[in-house]
Amino acid sequence: MTREKSLFDTDDPVAEAAADARAEADVAAGRLISHEAVKRWIASWGSPKPLPRPRVGD
Template structure:
C-alpha cells in the first residue's frame, strides 16, 4: 500500500519562501520582540487575567 502524505507532510515551497520574506521584512523594520519579553508573556498563559500580547505589553510598559 502506497503512503498518502497528510496535509502537514506536504511542503509548500512558495508559502515557505513568502513566510520567510515576511519575517525578514518584519525584522528589518524593527517589528519584533526579544525572546525574554515573549517568554515572560508566555508565563501568564493559563493564569487568570491573561491578556493578548499587545495589551500585556502596553500594560507592562505602562
C-alpha cells in the same frame, strides 16, 4: 518506518519563500518582540492575571 510530518514541514516551497521574505522584512524594519517579553507572557498563562499578548517593541 515512515516519519510523521511535523507542523513545520511544508510541501509548498513558494509559500515558504514568501513567509521567509515577510519575516526578513519584519526583522529589517525592526518589527520584533523580545524573547523575554514572550517568556513573561507565557509564564503568566494560567495565573489569576495573565498578561496581554506582547506587542512589537516589547
